[in-house]
Amino acid sequence: xxxxxxxxxxxxxxxxxxxxxxxxREQKLSPGxxxxxxxxxxxxxxxGRNTVDNAYSQLATEGYxxxxxxxxxxxxxxxxxxxxxxxxxxxxxxxPPQSSPVQYDLFYxxxxxxxxxxxxxxxxxxxxxxxxxxxxxxxxxxxxxxxxLRLQLSRELxxxxxxxxxxxxxxxxSGLQGSLEILCKLLYPSxxxxxxxxxxxxxxxxIFQRHNIxxxxxxxxxxxxxxxxxxxxxxxxxxxxxxxxxxPLGIRMPIQRRHAFLNWAVEHNAYLIEDDYDSDYSYHTxxxxxxxxxxxxxxxxxxxxxxxxxxxxxxxxxxxLPQALAQKYDDQLADYNCxxxxxIQRTMAQFMANGHYHRLVRRLRTRFRKTHDLLQREIxxxxxxxxIISQGYALKFLLAFPxxxxxxxxxxxxxxxxxxxxxxxxxxxxPSLCPPNLILLGFTGMDPEEIPLCIQRLKTAWFPE
Amino acid sequence: xxxxxxxxxxxxxxxxxxxxxxxxREQKLSPGxxxxxxxxxxxxxxxGRNTVDNAYSQLATEGYxxxxxxxxxxxxxxxxxxxxxxxxxxxxxxxPPQSSPVQYDLFYxxxxxxxxxxxxxxxxxxxxxxxxxxxxxxxxxxxxxxxxLRLQLSRELxxxxxxxxxxxxxxxxSGLQGSLEILCKLLYPSxxxxxxxxxxxxxxxxIFQRHNIxxxxxxxxxxxxxxxxxxxxxxxxxxxxxxxxxxPLGIRMPIQRRHAFLNWAVEHNAYLIEDDYDSDYSYHTxxxxxxxxxxxxxxxxxxxxxxxxxxxxxxxxxxxLPQALAQKYDDQLADYNCxxxxxIQRTMAQFMANGHYHRLVRRLRTRFRKTHDLLQREIxxxxxxxxIISQGYALKFLLAFPxxxxxxxxxxxxxxxxxxxxxxxxxxxxPSLCPPNLILLGFTGMDPEEIPLCIQRLKTAWFPE
Numbered sequence: 001x002x003x004x005x006x007x008x009x010x011x012x013x014x015x016x017x018x019x020x021x022x023x024x025r026e027q028k029l030s031p032g033x034x035x036x037x038x039x040x041x042x043x044x045x046x047x048g049r050n051t052v053d054n055a056y057s058q059l060a061t062e063g064y065x066x067x068x069x070x071x072x073x074x075x076x077x078x079x080x081x082x083x084x085x086x087x088x089x090x091x092x093x094x095x096p097p098q099s100s101p102v103q104y105d106l107f108y109x110x111x112x113x114x115x116x117x118x119x120x121x122x123x124x125x126x127x128x129x130x131x132x133x134x135x136x137x138x139x140x141x142x143x144x145x146x147x148x149l150r151l152q153l154s155r156e157l158x159x160x161x162x163x164x165x166x167x168x169x170x171x172x173x174s175g176l177q178g179s180l181e182i183l184c185k186l187l188y189p190s191x192x193x194x195x196x197x198x199x200x201x202x203x204x205x206x207i208f209q210r211h212n213i214x215x216x217x218x219x220x221x222x223x224x225x226x227x228x229x230x231x232x233x234x235x236x237x238x239x240x241x242x243x244x245x246x247x248p249l250g251i252r253m254p255i256q257r258r259h260a261f262l263n264w265a266v267e268h269n270a271y272l273i274e275d276d277y278d279s280d281y282s283y284h285t286x287x288x289x290x291x292x293x294x295x296x297x298x299x300x301x302x303x304x305x306x307x308x309x310x311x312x313x314x315x316x317x318x319x320x321l322p323q324a325l326a327q328k329y330d331d332q333l334a335d336y337n338c339x340x341x342x343x344i345q346r347t348m349a350q351f352m353a354n355g356h357y358h359r360l361v362r363r364l365r366t367r368f369r370k371t372h373d374l375l376q377r378e379i380x381x382x383x384x385x386x387x388i389i390s391q392g393y394a395l396k397f398l399l400a401f402p403x404x405x406x407x408x409x410x411x412x413x414x415x416x417x418x419x420x421x422x423x424x425x426x427x428x429x430x431p432s433l434c435p436p437n438l439i440l441l442g443f444t445g446m447d448p449e450e451i452p453l454c455i456q457r458l459k460t461a462w463f464p465e
Numbered sequence: 466x467x468x469x470x471x472x473x474x475x476x477x478x479x480x481x482x483x484x485x486x487x488x489x490r491e492q493k494l495s496p497g498x499x500x501x502x503x504x505x506x507x508x509x510x511x512x513g514r515n516t517v518d519n520a521y522s523q524l525a526t527e528g529y530x531x532x533x534x535x536x537x538x539x540x541x542x543x544x545x546x547x548x549x550x551x552x553x554x555x556x557x558x559x560x561p562p563q564s565s566p567v568q569y570d571l572f573y574x575x576x577x578x579x580x581x582x583x584x585x586x587x588x589x590x591x592x593x594x595x596x597x598x599x600x601x602x603x604x605x606x607x608x609x610x611x612x613x614l615r616l617q618l619s620r621e622l623x624x625x626x627x628x629x630x631x632x633x634x635x636x637x638x639s640g641l642q643g644s645l646e647i648l649c650k651l652l653y654p655s656x657x658x659x660x661x662x663x664x665x666x667x668x669x670x671x672i673f674q675r676h677n678i679x680x681x682x683x684x685x686x687x688x689x690x691x692x693x694x695x696x697x698x699x700x701x702x703x704x705x706x707x708x709x710x711x712x713p714l715g716i717r718m719p720i721q722r723r724h725a726f727l728n729w730a731v732e733h734n735a736y737l738i739e740d741d742y743d744s745d746y747s748y749h750t751x752x753x754x755x756x757x758x759x760x761x762x763x764x765x766x767x768x769x770x771x772x773x774x775x776x777x778x779x780x781x782x783x784x785x786l787p788q789a790l791a792q793k794y795d796d797q798l799a800d801y802n803c804x805x806x807x808x809i810q811r812t813m814a815q816f817m818a819n820g821h822y823h824r825l826v827r828r829l830r831t832r833f834r835k836t837h838d839l840l841q842r843e844i845x846x847x848x849x850x851x852x853i854i855s856q857g858y859a860l861k862f863l864l865a866f867p868x869x870x871x872x873x874x875x876x877x878x879x880x881x882x883x884x885x886x887x888x889x890x891x892x893x894x895x896p897s898l899c900p901p902n903l904i905l906l907g908f909t910g911m912d913p914e915e916i917p918l919c920i921q922r923l924k925t926a927w928f929p930e
Contacts, residue, residue, distance in 0.1 A: 014751075061750045063688075063719020079724040082731045083761045111603035118597050125590060132583050138576035138910075140777045174639050174780075174804035181646060185675040206800045210650040211676060223528075254528020259544040266547045286479075288527050296548045312605045313807035315639075335671045339639035341809050342778035445603075 004045050012047050016055035024064055024075060031077035035065060038072070103418040104454040108396045108442030109312055115367070115444075116311055117351075117360050124350040128343060136342050143329075145172025145318075145338045146345035152352040153318055161279060162293030163302055169326045172318050174339040176275065177207050179303050179319045182336065183238070184211040186321075186329055187271060192237030197225045199427035199434065201247045204240060204275065217429055220246065224253035227264040238271045238301075243291050244279040248398055248427050248440065250390025258291055265299035271325075275303045278394045280361050283369040298322030306348065308395060308444075309361050316340050316348065368395060371448050375441070378455040383463055395444045398424060401437040405462070410439050413461040419454060469510050477512050481520035489529055489540060496542035500530060503537070568883040569919040573861045573907030574777055580832070580909075581776055582816075582825050589815040593808060601807050608794075610637025610783075610803045611810035617817040618783055626744060627758030628767055634791045637783050639804040641740065642672050644768050644784045647801065648703070649676040651794055652736060657702030662690045664892040664899065666712045669705060669740065682894055685711065689718035692729040703736045703766075708756050709744040713863055713892050713905065715855025723756055730764035736790075740768045743859045745826050748834040763787030771813065773860060773909075774826050781805050781813065833860060836913050840906070843920040848928055860909045863889060866902040870927070875904050878926040884919060 002019050004012060023029040036044075038052040045052075056073055059065045065073040129137075136146075144150065150167035157163035173179040184207060188194075194208050198217035208215055216236070219229040224246050230236055241261065243253035253261075265272050274291045292302040305317035321329060351357050375397065379386055390398040401410060407423045414421045421439050428434040446454070467484050469477060488494040501509075503517040510517070521538055524530045530538040594602075601611075609615065615632035622628035638644040649672060653659075659673050663682035673680055681701070684694040689711050695701055706726065708718035718726075730737050739756045757767040770782035786794060816822050844851055844864065855863040866875060872888045879886045887905040890896045911919070 058750050061717060061719075062753045063721050063723075076721065078721055079728060081724050081759065081761065082728045084731055109605060110600075113598055113600055113603050116597070116602045118594060122591065122594055125594075126587065129583060129587055129590075132581070133578055135575075135578055137581045137778055138578050138776050140574060140772075141780070174643075175802055177802055178639075178804060189677055203800050203802070210798075212654055252526060254526075256528050256541065256543055258528075259546050263544060263547045266549055285523050285526050294546065296546070307605075311603050313602055315606070315802070315804050315806050335668050337640055337642055337668070337780070339643055339780050339804055341780050341806060344806050344809065 002041070002045060004047060013051045013054035013058070016041075016045070016047075016052060017058050020055065020059060021064065024078075029075050031075050033075045034068075034071060035073040035075070101418060102415070102420045104450065104457070105420045105445065106422065106441045106443065106454075107420070107445060108422065108440060109307070110442070110445040111308070111311060111364075112445050112447065114447075115364060117356060120351065120354075120356040120360075121347065124347045124354070124356070125343070127350060128346045136346070139342075141172075141338045141340070141342040141345065143334050143336050143338055144168075144170070145340060146342060146349060149345045149349035149352075150318075152349050156352060156357070157290075157302075157304070157320065161276065161287075161302075162289030163320055164293065165302075165320045169321050169323060170318055171321065171326075171329065172316065172338055172340050172345055174315045175307065175317045176201075176277070176303060176305055177203060178315075178339055179317055180204060180207040182319070182329070182333065183273065183301065184208060184213060185333060185336070186325065187238050188213050190235075190237045192235035192270070193231070195230055195236050195239040196429065197240065197242065197246065198429055199248060199424070200240065200242070200429075201275070201277075202426045205429060215429075220249065220251065222251065223257040224251045225257075225261075227257075227261050230264075236268060236270050238273055239265070240273045240275065241291070242275050242277065244276050244282075244287055245390075245394050247275070247277065248390060248396070248424050250394065250398065252288065253291075255288070258288075258294065262291070262295055262297070262299060266297050270299070271301055271322075272299055273301045273303065277303075277305060278308055280309050281365060281368055281394050283365070283372055292320060295322075298324055301325065309357075309364065310348070310351075314344060314348075316344060367448075368444060371443050371446055371451065374448055374451050375443050375446075375455075378451060382455060382459055389438075395442060397441040397443070399439045399441065400435065401439065401462075403437055406436045407439055410437075410462060414458060417457040417461040419457050419461065421458075467506070467510060469512060478516045478519035478523070481506075481510070481512075481517060482523050485520065485524060486529065489543075494540050496540050498540045499533075499536060500538040500540070566883060567880070567885045569915065569922070570885045570910065571887065571906045571908065571919075572885070572910060573887065573905060574772070575907070575910040576773070576776060576829075577910050577912065579912075580829060582821060585816065585819075585821040585825075586812065589812045589819070589821070590808070592815060593811045601811070604807075606637075606803045606805070606807040606810065608799050608801050608803055609633075609635070610805060611807060611814060614810045614814035614817075615783075617814050621817060621822070622755075622767075622769070622785065626741065626752075626767075626769075627754030628785055629758065630767075630785045634786050634788060635783055636786065636791075636794065637781065637803055637805050637810055639780045640772065640782045641666075641742070641768060641770055642668060643780075643804055644782055645669060645672040647784070647794070647798065648738065648766065649673060649678060650798060650801070651790065652703050653678050655700075655702045657700035657735070658696075660695055660701050660704040661894065662705065662707065662711065663894055664713060664889070665705065665707070665894075666740070666742075667891045670894060680894075685714065685716065687716065688722040689716045690722075690726075692722075692726050695729075701733060701735050703738055704730070705738045705740065706756070707740050707742065709741050709752055710747075710855075710859050712740070712742065713855060713861070713889050715859065715863065717753065718756075720753070723753075723759065727756070727760055727762070727764060731762050735764070736766055736787075737764055738766045738768060742768075742770060743773055745774050746830060746833055746859050748830070748837055757785060760787075763789055766790065774822075774829065775813070775816075779809060779813075781809060832913075833909060836908050836911055836916065839913055839916050840908050840911075840920075843916055847920060847924055854903075860907060862906045862908070864904045864906065865900065866904065866927075868902055871901045872904055875902075875927060879923060882922040882926040884922050884926065886923075 039049055042049040042052045066076050068074050150170040153170050154165055154167045193214040193216050196217050216231050218225045279287045292300040302320040385402045387400040424438050424440040425431045425434045504514055507514040507517045531541050533539050615635040618635050619630055619632045658679040658681050661682050681696050683690045744752045757765040767785040850867045852865040889903050889905040890899045893899040
């Protein structure tokens with residue numbers, strides 16, 4: 001028995017549809033049963049015949065009933081749905097319970113909200129959105145990204161890093177991991193392996209691991225990664241390097257070693273992946289030009305990112321491919337959609353074209369240098385036993401403590417005082433190789449004024465009188 | 466011999482640095498040579514000693530010179546850089562030469578700029594940017610994406626698609642391909658294979674191919690993919706399905722077949738990947754609830770996207786994982802950064818919370834239905850020999866022509882009249898299986914008023930009097 005509720009906001013045909021569906025589910029209507037003719041049902045319910053037809057048509061489209069010529073609609077049989085009990089999942093809290101609230105979080109990678117260029121970014125966003133006839137706002141941004149941003153980048157990279165390339169060689173990606181996703185697809189499968197520095201950035205290794213690419217690690221000396229530590233008996237397809245500032249040890253690769261790697265790459269027909277992740281932040285000397293700038297044989301893939309020179313929340317990075325590889329990308333990966341919103345790309349292009357980007361980087365460099373220098377001074381005063389491993393550059397300190405002070409103890413004691421410091425252990429592919437007395441301090445999210453108080457707490461935690 | 470140009474804007478120390486570097490490169494200074502003492506050189510050039518020290522220090526940092534106690538700096542030997550000639554690359558033009566300008570491009574996937582909600586989007590963007598103290602603007606957006614957007618989505622998906630999930634099961638991704646990138650990492654390596662519909666969306670297949678995941682294809686019948694066409698002798702880990710509207714054939718999978726697939730998945734401990742890519746656009750009947758909505762065993766992964774309900778240029782999509790898989794994602798893929806800018810995510814969350822999203826989808830559906838119905842009528846009038854395969858739904862037509870009219874001929878003739886139509890060949894993994902007389906027409910970028918003129922041209926191209 002069906003009924004119609006004329007006071008309901010649910011359309012009449014949906015009311016009929018829903019009631020018949022319920023009857024099928026509750027097995028009041030069985031497979032093989034015929035539904036009443038639509039004309040008869042319409043009269044009975046006092047609705048138009050169209051209304052009933054619409055309800056029947058929806059049920060037929062979904063496969064619950066089937067028309068039978070001359071007889072109306074018949075209920076169809078439905079395989080019974082199996083139900084097994086899923087293993088109950090215990091959701092785990094993401095953050096460990098804390099003994100006291102964290103007042104100073106020395107996380108590496110975050111910037112402070114006050115560093116974001118709100119007014120210029122808004123201005124450029126609105127300028128891009130002002131032209132409402134632009135087709136790009138409702139199209140896919142192509143497989144390489146916005147042409148104007150790639151043009152701006154080709155100029156910027158030449159000026160600041162000596163990178164020589166055409167916009168056609170540049171690909172806009174959603175962060176370093178986005179760049180690596182593409183490289184995994186472009187360089188592999190191959191018969192060769194991928195080589196990493198040990199230690200190196202864990203979130204970069206992760207992408208290669210998850211593409212099931214075989215990996216080897218290189219050992220480091222005071223000049224950075226050693227090409228002679230690459231395996232002699234295996235083909236190497238690509239090598240991941242951080243020549244400006246080894247991650248996380250901070251070694252600057254000198255020109256001799258750079259030449260050695262470039263020659264090695266030519267000899268072995270391999271690619272060098274140069275991750276130039278923080279070259280904007282050299283405080284007291286100029287950074288060396290990029291490895292890419294002295295490569296005359298198309299062996300260097302250059303990776304950069306806006307995470308540390310605009311915001312990590314923008315998820316925007318880029319890579320410069322050698323010409324032959326850029327051509328291969330066009331040929332083989334044209335089905336890969338660029339993953340960065342066009343609005344963000346074009347706003348960034350305007351932001352660069354209008355000089356805001358240069359000013360922003362200069363402002364950030366000044367601010368971070370101040371924080372760096374102050375923090376360095378304070379750490380030196382904290383104890384003569386702390387050795388600063390990575391300094392003079394970049395956005396973090398790597399500190400070595402006397403052997404008896406282990407990182408878990410250091411982290412726990414600091415947390416008791418409301419300061420969160422971090423273990424660099426995850427940067428080692430083999431975590432047992434990470435010296436047990438290292439601690440990582442990121443300082444870009446800090447206000448310089450907070451430093452003395454924060455250091456005071458670390459003193460209480462680590463060197464109580 | 467060094468000289469100083471006091472009228473130059475280049476800092477003095479950089480002038481000295483640069484000239485010494487040039488002399489090393491031109492071999493006027495040889496490995497082993499000693500540089501003059503900094504005091505002596507400073508006096509000679511009439512600059513401060515600090516200036517020379519800075520230049521020397523930069524050269525030493527880069528590895529060109531080395532300090533020798535008591536004797537000053539000595540030039541270091543540099544391995545000669547090998548240069549091989551790179552194979553010259555002939556850049557290929559991206560678009561084929563055209564016989565006449567294209568006036569109507571029936572590309573599937575683009576929307577028209579007039580469909581973008583400029584004013585509400587601007588309003589919500591500015592509202593998000595108004596709070597300048599928000600930490601999210603300068604942090605990484607976590608591995609799952611913005612919490613507010615995930616909350617909005619969990620409500621929206623329940624209301625419109627019957628999808629039942631908590632925000633914890635939702636992951637924000639940069640488009641369908643971004644979702645699949647994650648699934649490839651989450652579900653593989655496994656001993657099993659991935660199964661695709663044949664035909665299916667080529668850009669989805671592409672991601673699995675490039676992760677080197679072994680694949681099999683399923684055949685289709687009038688109810689969509691057939692579970693009995695899955696290989697009996699191989700383990701199947703995941704199956705890609707488009708139950709709402711098979712891509713590209715437009716088949717709506719009836720409830721019987723849905724139950725069959727769900728039961729098959731439980732029995733084989735496999736995952737069904739439900740790509741619900743255009744369920745917002747059912748014009749004359751209601752769409753079936755999502756496959757996910759009747760899955761009680763955690764076997765369905767639900768994929769959705771904003772490409773067709775906001776803009777393809779925003780590169781924003783999402784997926785709903787079964788609880789156990791969401792937990793596995795937390796455990797194993799926490800190193801994967803969410804790839805969508807936080808600003809875009811939060812703006813979208815506000816856009817939904819304030820009701821703009823519902824209104825936008827309703828507006829788009831009305832507009833596309835009009836275009837769809839008009840175009841359908843016009844195609845029917847064009848020739849009784851054209852069979853419309855995919856209709857009543859979605860944003861494209863798939864048309865079958867009489868056997869003697871092949872797609873290349875159809876495309877070429879249309880292009881001569883300034884209309885670009887597309888081949889669906891790429892959707893077949895084995896392109897030889899694509900019937901030679903099919904043509905794909907996307908209509909979402911079109912203005913309804915353009916249709917009669919566009920059809921007139923197609924008539925001239927294909928059915929001249």
